[in-house]
Amino acid sequence: MELTIRDVASADVPAITAIYAAEVRDHVNTYEYDVPDEAGMSRRVRGVLDAGYPYLAAEHEGRLVGYAYANSYRARIGYRFTVENSVYVVAGQQGHGIGAALLERLIAECERRGYRQMVAVIGEPNNTASIRLHEKFGFRLVGVFRGIAWKHGRWLDTVQMQRTLSAGNADAPHDE
Template sequence: MSSPEIRPATAADLPFITEIYEHAVRYGTATFELVPPDLAEMTRRFSVLSDGGFPYLVAALEGRVVGYAYAGAYRPRPAYRFTVENSVYLQPAIHRRGVGLQLLQKLVAASEQRGYRQMIAVIGDSANAGSIGVHTRCGFQMIGTHPNVGFKFGRWLDTVMMQRALGEGATTLPATS
């Protein structure tokens, strides 16, 4: 497999992003959404993140989007403004080929460039070994598991929390407070 082109997402990518996410909602446990959002809703979400200055990336192979990743606000209160939460989604056929790792590495770098100091991963389903492994390879540490907090596909699901410092992390004060 050739290396993917990883670049900032554009509005033209949203139909592919919507398709990837729809599959994740319908068949996976990485997200706890139960009804896939339509293109209009995915466009609204993209605009909120883009307008907020958050990084939003796609991975493309032979010109077709096969995955995407973004960082967004971890929590809405101002004290959390230096912490982001990440999301990474791939077409099922692309899993276990290193694309998710490359997307996450670029997302970490883009978040550091924007001055964020911590990144949180909220991983749906403690059995999601692929996502846990990719985050571990990117320097995330396990910080805890919330057992049985989601109910999807007729069963209870955990969320796994992982975290990594970005840039200087908490070793220095941010440039603006």
């Protein structure tokens, strides 16, 4: 599959909204219950970009088939060198390398921006495709939170994985 991985554009918001809506309604890759509308998704995209994080789109034959972004892992300043990633692929297109292409570029973009650690929060341990994808890019299991969320009538576990970026913990920040 020939893909173009590029920075997100405002014209991508309807497709991003549709991909995410399916995840909210049908799956547990997000623990959100209510599907955001396009205006809400547009604000989310703008918030990620305005904070200086990368937000990427995967396009195949003129159609958006996936997206990925990094965002703050936690709000407190001590976490400012750590990002959390999100990767979503349109239903029916998983397993064609879209997620891998997005994650590879996302890692590179985060390293270029000087981030040191990337965390993946995966919707449950039986999401083996996401776990394998992250392992392929050097993520290691940090732990599993048992019964941490409730969705679709059941308690859900959450997998946490981590990958070192750039120099990792090799040196101290210059602002301390």
